[in-house]
Amino acid sequence: MRMARTLPASRQVSYSLKDGDSFLVSDALGDIHGGDVADGLFHDGTRVLSRLRLGLDGTAPTLLSAATAHDKVVFTAHLTNRPLPPIGGSAAAGRGVIHIERSRFLWQGRLHERIVCSNYDRVPVSVPLTLEFAADFRDMFEVRGMERVRRGNYPQVEAAADRVVLRYQGLDGVERRTVLAFSTAPARLEEGMARFELRLDPRASFALYLEAGADAGQPEATRHRRAMAQARRALRARRRSGARLRGSGLLFDAWVERSRTDIALLASDLPSGRYPYAGIPWFSTPFGRDAIITALQTLWLDPGLARGVLAFLAERQAAEDSSFRDSAPGKIMHEARKGEMAALGEVPFGLYYGGVDTTPLFVALAGRYFRRTGDRAFIDQLWPALQRATGWIERSCDADPDGLLAYARGQDSGLSNQGWKDSEDSVFHEDGQLPSGPIALVEVQGYAYEALRAMAALARERGEHAAAQAWEARAGRLRRTVEARFWDEALDFYALARDGDGRMCRVLASNPGHLLYVGLPPPERAQRVIAQLASPRFDNGWGVRTLAADQPRYNPMSYHNGSVWPHDVALCAAGMARYGARRQAARLLGEVFEAATHFDMRLPELFCGFPRSAGEPPIAYPVACTPQAWSAGSVFMLLQACLGLEVDALAGEVAIEHPQLPPGVDRLWVERLDVGGARLDLVFERIGERVVAARAGGAESVRVSVRL
Template identity: 45%
Template sequence: MALRQPLLHDLTVTLAAPTVCLAGTDGQIRAVGVQGVLRGDVRVLSEAVVTVGGEEPEPVAHAADGAGAEHAVGLLRGLGDSGPDPTVWLRRDRRVRADGVDETFALVNRSGRAVDTEVVLRVAADLAPVETFRAGRPTTAAVAEPTADGVRWSGGDVTVTLAAPGAEPDAGGRLRWPVHVPARSTTTLRTSLSVTDPGAVVGPAALRLARPDVHAYDPRLARLLHRALDDLDALLLTESGHPDDPFAAAGAPWFSTLFGRDSLWTATLLLPVDVRLAAGTLRTLARSQGTRDDPATGEQPGKIMHERRRAAAEYAGMSLPALYYGTIDATPLWICLLRDARRHGLPDAEVRALLPHLHAALGWIRDSSDRDGDGFAEYFDDSGRGLANQGWKDSGDAVRFADGSVAEGPVALCEVQGYVHEALRAGAELLEAFDDGDPAPWRARAAALESLFRARFWVDGVDGGAFPALALDGAKTPVDSLTSNIGHLLGTGLLSPQEENAIGGRLLEPDMASGFGLRTMSARDGGYSPLSYHCGSVWPHDTAVVVRGLLRSGQAGRAAALGVALLDTADGFDSRLPELLAGFGADEVGTPVPYPASCRPQAWAAAAAAGLLTALLGLYVDVPGGVLRLAPPSPSPVGALRVRGLAVAGGTLDVDLDRDGRVTHVAAPAGMRVELG
C-alpha cells in the first residue's frame, strides 16, 4: 500500500510553541496518523488513551480554551444509576506548555451511590522526527522506563517524562489508578508531561503581542482577530541563545520552526498591531544571512534563508539540509519589511544596526538573483534534492500553463519581480534616509525592471483581457495561467495605475474570487483543481496579501470586498483560519471545504486577520514622515467599527467609523498628522 500523508482537518490542535498537541475531539490521542504531542521536530507522545472501568468515555462535548488549552467530556453509562440519565462522566482538561503538557481527569459521580472503578491511561512515545510520520511511514514505539510516579522515554537529545501521581505503571505502557468516588462527588487525577531537549534549535518567546480592542457591527471581525492573536502568541519562537528576538513559527504541526518567507509575511501583516515582531524577525534572519556559495544548501552571499530544522530531513523525494536557503523571495521581502517596519515606528537605531545586512541583501539581488542575465530574478534547484519551485507556491507542480502542463525551469515568477522592484526602491529609500550609500543605481535598476516586465510578462487571456503571466519558464516562454500571484504585484510600483486597476478588477471575477477568498488559479484554467495545494485552493494569507496590494494601489473598495470573504471562511473553521482550504466556491457549497492536510494554526493565515483590519480602516502609516492616513471603504463592510489601541509611533491609535465608512473619531499619537481619504 502506498504511503499517504495523514490528514489533519478533523483533529484538535492546541499549542504553546514549540509544543503542539494533536488529538481527536474526544480528547484521546490515538496511535494513528499524526496524533500526538510534538515538540519542535520530534513527536514526544504518540498515544494517550483513557478508559474507565474498561470502557472509553462516550464523547459528548469538546471545546478549545484559547490556543493552548482544551477540554472534552465523555459519558460513562456503565457506571452510576441505572436510569436513562447519565450520572457519571469524565471531564478531561489539557493545557499545553512550551516544554510539555498538563492534564487533569475529573471523574464526576452524580449518582446516589459510590463508584469503585479503575482509570487506565495507555501511553506511548515513538520519538519520531516529523518528516517520518508526515510521509505516512510507520514508527516504532520507544521503550518506556518506569519512574517513581510515572514513565520516561529517551532517545538522542530528547528525554520525555510523564509524571502520574498515584498511578501504578505496568509493563504494557499503562498507568492505573484504582479510584473510589463517593456519591455526588468528584475525584481528580493529574498527569504532567515534560520534555528536555538540549539539541533544539528553537525555543519559546516571552513576547506577547499587543491586543487592540475591536468592536464592529459584524461581531465576526472581533472574534477572528482575537483568535488570530491568541494563536500567534502561541506560535512565537526564538532561536536558541537569542531570547530577545521573537519570530513566528510558520505553522502547526509541520512547520513549527523558522521559515524566512512565512515569518516575513506574518510580521508584515502584523505591523499595525506590533512592530516588535518585525524587529525580532529581521534580526533573526539577518544572523543566518548567506556569506558563501554552496549549491548543496542554496546559500549565496547576502541571501536570506528559507527553513531551519534541527537536522537534515528527507521528505517527498527531497533531501533538505538543516539550514536551507532554497527561496527566491525571502531576500527582497526582508528588505521591504525593514523599510515598512521603519515606517511603522521601528527605532532608527535598530534600523541602522541592520544596514550592513541591507547592503548584503541588495548585493544578492544584483549579483545572484538573475542567474542568466536577462534582467529577471529566477531560481533553479542546483542540488537536485531540494525544492523544484522556490516561490511561495513551492510544490513541484505549482507552475502550470493554462492548458495544465507543468513549466520547466529555471523559473522567473511574476510576483518575485514585483518584490524585487519594491525592494530596490525600499533599499534606496533607506540608504538615502541614513546617508549610507548611493541610492541612484538601485532606483535605476528598478526602472529597468519595470520596462522589461511590461515587455515580457503580459499575456492575453481567453476572455480577451490581458494580465501578467504566472512566470517565464526556462525557455523564457510566458506561463500563461491566470493565478493569484499577479495580485502580489499590486502596490509594488512595478505596474502603472491603469494596469493595477485592470488586475484588481480581474481578480474579483468569480473564477478567481471564490466567495471564501482568492483562488490560487482561475477555475477556467486546465490545471485548476479545488483540492490542489497550489493550483485552485484558497490560502487566506494569499488573499490578505492581495487585499493589502489592492489597498496600497488605491482600490479600497475592492480590498474590503475581497477581504471580508475571510469572515465567511472563518465561520467554517471556528474562527481559526487554516493554512489553506479547498477552492470550491460559495455558489457550490454552503460552507468552506477543508484541505484535509492543512496546518492550523498557520502564522500567516492568522496574520490575515490583521491585514483585514488594516483594509477596513484604509490605514497607511509613515512615522518618519509624521503622517497617518485613513481611507476606509464606503460603506463599511462590517458596519460601524470601533478600534482602540493600535500600536503606532510608540503610542496608540484609536479610530471610530460609522456604517458608511466615515471617520467619526481619531486619536493619534502626538506628532502624527492625520489625513482622511
C-alpha cells in the same frame, strides 16, 4: 468487499496546543492515537508522545463536549462513562453517572494534564481508569510519510512506582526521552499502560495529575495551577502587544480576537524577539516567507513582531554556497528544523534556503518597518545584512539573461518550486506542461522591485546618495523588464512565469495580485488585473482562487492550483486598494469574513476553490494547517486595505484615504496606535453611504489626514 473505515466523530475534529518549540494535537476526547495519524506531543520536530488514550475498564468514554479556552492555552474535554462493572456482587453502575473532566496545557516543553473523575450515582462505584501511552520518537518528516532506511534504538522502558521513562537513541547520537509521571501511583504500571483502581462514594471526586517532559516532574495540584497561570500570563503578554481593534460587530470582533490570539499562540519568544511559527501541525517551526508576510500583515498594528522577525532572519543569513541547502551568501532562510533527520542531513531543512522570494521580502519588510517606526538604530544594526541580501539579489539578476530573479534547485532533495506556491505542479505552461528551470516568477520580480526601492530609500536616509540612485535606477530597469516580458495583451494579464528556455508561462494565476501590492504595474494595467481577479473565474465567492477556473491543471481540491489561500486573498486585496479599488477590497474582506464564520472564526491555511453555493459552507481542504500564522494575519491586512490607513512615523502622520468598513460593522475603533512613540486613538463610522474617520484621543503631536 472491504469497506472504507470511518473515524468516529470524536476523531474527525482535532484540537491543538502550542508553547515554544512544543505542540500537541489530539482528538476531541483528548486522546492521542499515533501511528500514521498526525497527532501527538511534538518537541523540536520529534513526536515524543505518540499515544495517550484514556479508558474506563478498557472502553473509551463518551464525549459530552470539547473546547480550547478563549485564550487558547487550556484544552478541556468533558466525558462520561458507558456502563461500569459492578463492585463485588452488586449491580453494574449505569451509563452517564461518572463525569470526567480532562484538561491540559503546555508550558516550557512539558505537557501538564489533570483528570478529575466525579461520581453522580447514589451508590459507591468502582472506576477502573486506564491510560495507554507510547512514544515512537518519529521525526516530523516520518510522520508526514517519508520512509527511512534505518532508525535508532529504543532502550528498555524504565518504570517506577509513579513514573515511566521512555527512551530513544537516535542515529544522530542524541538520546531523546519522555518521562510520564503521575501524582498518584497506579495500581499497575506496565509497558504501555497505567491502571488506576478508583472507588468513589456518591458525590465524591478524584483528581489525577500527570506530566510528560524530557525530565522528571512532581505533578500535583499547586504545581499544576502555578504552571497554568504562567502559561496564560505569557500568552496574554504576547496578545497585548500593539494597537487594539474594537468594533460594533460581535462576529467580526470575535474573528479579530481569534486571529490575534492565534498569532500570539504561534509566536515564540526567542532571544531575538517574538517570531511567529508557520502553522500546526506540519509547519510549527520558523519559516522565513511565512513569518515575513505575517509581519507585513500586522505591521500597522504591531511593528514589534516585524522587528523580531528581521532580527532572527538576519542572524541566520547564509554565508556560503551549498547546493544541498540551496544557500548562497546573502540569502535569507526558507525554514529551520531541529529533528533527527535534519541533523543527519537526510533532509536539507535543518537550515534551508530554497525560497527565491524570502530574501527580497526580508529587505522589503525592513523598508516598511523603518517607515512605520522610524527606528534608525535598528536599521543601522541591520544594514550589513540588508546589503548582503541585496547583493545576492543583484548577483542573481546579473546572472539571468533577462535580468530577472530566478530559481533552480541545487539537488533533487530540495524544493522543485521555490516561490510561495511550492508544490511540484504549481508552475506550468498554457498546455499544462511543466517548465524547465531556472524559473522567474512574476510576483518575485515585484518583491525584488520593492526591495531595491526600499534600499534606495534607506540609503538616502543614511546619506548614501550614490547608492540610493543606483538602486533606484536598477528598480526602474527591473520594472521595465517586467512590463515588457510578462504583460500579455491576449491574456489581458501578466504571465505567471518565464522558464529556463525564455518561454512565458501564459497562465492566469493569482500571482500578479502581488505585483499590485508592491505597486509595480502602471494604473491602466493594474485596473485590468483588478477586473480579472474580481471576475468569477478567480473570485469563487469566498475569496480569490490561486488559479482561474478555466486554466489547465485547475483543480479546486488541489494545494495551489485552484484553492483559496486567505493570505493570498489579503495580498491581492491590499494591491487593489493601493490602486484605489477599495470597494473591491472591502468585498473580498466580506467574503473571507463569511468564510471564517464557517471555520469557527479560525481561517485554515487554505480551503477548496469550488464556487460558492447558496446555503452551503466553503469546502475544507482536509489536511490544512490550523492555526496558520499568515491565515490568522489576513484579517489585519484586509482591514488595513479597507480603512486606507498608513502610518508614517518619519513624518509623524497617519494618513487615511477613502475608508471602507467591513459588512456588518458600522463603527470601528483603533486604540493605542503607536506613531513614533506617541499613542493615538482613531474611530471609523458609517454614516449613510459614507465612512468617516476621526481622531478619538491620544497624542495631539501626531497629524491625522483624512481624504473621504
